[in-house]
Amino acid sequence: MDRPQQPFTKAQEFRSFLFLSVVMAPVLAVIVVSGYGFLVWMYQLLAGPPVR
Template sequence: MDQNISPPDQAPTRNSRLSELLVFLTIIVFIWPVVAVGIVGGYGFSVWIFQMIFGPPGPPSVQ
């Protein structure tokens, strides 16, 4: 039997709950803001490149 598996009736220790809370806070405070800035920046960059190739949006020019 694997020794790393605890019986289901044993409650998680305080140390493991604290470490889980620290991991959650690290994800919320540091990782998600970086992901959000990357997504918004990537979208802005793709719109900029698209407009460099196809021109800005708007009605067609009258000739």
């Protein structure tokens, strides 16, 4: 019933690395930056624009 897990091949590891570095890293960076911008925008909407 419980089969031992097969180790990943070099090709599978390389595809995983490419997916993480080419797709996921930029997507996460965009999400973090846009989330921060949204938080700043909401804060300024409620608290008013920055004062000189």
